[in-house]
Amino acid sequence: MKMLLEVDAINTFYGPSQAIHDVSFGVAQSEVVALLGRNGAGKSTTLRSIMGLNGAASGRIRYGDRDITRMSPQAIARLGLTLVPETRDPFVLLTVRENIMLGYRPGSPYTLDRLMDLFPLLRELLKKKGGELSGGQQQMMVMARGLAMGPRLLLLDEPSQGLAPIMVKAVASVLKQLKGDGLTILLVEQNLNMALDIADRVVVMENGAVADTFDSATGRAEPARLEQYLAVH
Known part of the structure; x- marks a missing residue:
């Protein structure tokens, strides 16, 4: 292997x-x-x-x-390689959409549409600030941000x-x-x-x-x- x-x-x-x-x-x-x-x-x-x-x-x-x-x-x-740390580290003043797309790499298979399929709870939160989310919602957001990089x-x-x-x-x-x-x-x-x-x-x-x-x-x-x-x- x-x-x-x-x-x-x-x-x-x-x-x-x-x-x-x-x-x-x-x-x-x-x-x-x-x-x-x-x-x-x-x-x-x-x-x-x-x-x-x-x-x-x-x-x-x-x-x-x-x-x-x-x-x-x-x-x-x-x-x-992409690390999603346990500290989450959201950008609290950026919207959820901005947080996710901050690290997006062209060609990544994890487009915003694909990420919304993976994280449907975020779909209605895209315009909210990162600092307004619950801990679980922030975890979803930072995982989506990591995936947007196309690791x-x-x-x-x-x-x-x-x-x-x-x-x-x-x-x-x-x-x-x-x-x-x-x-x-x-x-x-x-x-x-x-x-x-x-x-x-x-x-x-x-x-x-x-x-x-x-x-x-x-x-x-x-x-x-x-x-x-x-x-x-």
Whole structure:
């Protein structure tokens, strides 16, 4: 299986503190991989390292046939990687339409019409300011903004965090449709059932390192295998 993304033994620091240790895994073209683990396990730092926001001090990150380890976040984004952060970061004074289309790239398959099909809740909100939306509506908006860039690899950090159950279902529905489109996704998610339902494979992190990896069917069949990493100590 040819990997679109290969993370090879990366180590990342925040000042003197090491956040992730020799992290290695891959994501194949059109695959959905879920990064799971307790809070503080290093999942978000791994996404930020891939995007060049917190550069890896050592190790290597390859995307397709390119070594992107030392590239700037802007250069990495131009190659077709998009990160939707857990902080959402909407432009509060811009309308929903302006927020979404801010990063639109000509040729992206995710046109405004296609995005409204994916996120029907936003259709009636296009003229509202980003700061007037609920948390769930903002999550939909920033996901749509990321897709408008036409990514080949979408990195999603906790898309269901803090959302009402109805919005969690809406996010899950969008992710299933994106999977059906063949979009490659690396997903950090605390909602275990949603992650196992959508992902093809699971990479479990603990204390900043990869502790286990297996397919989602195994995760559903052997819940104890995951619970040992996710239970609060």
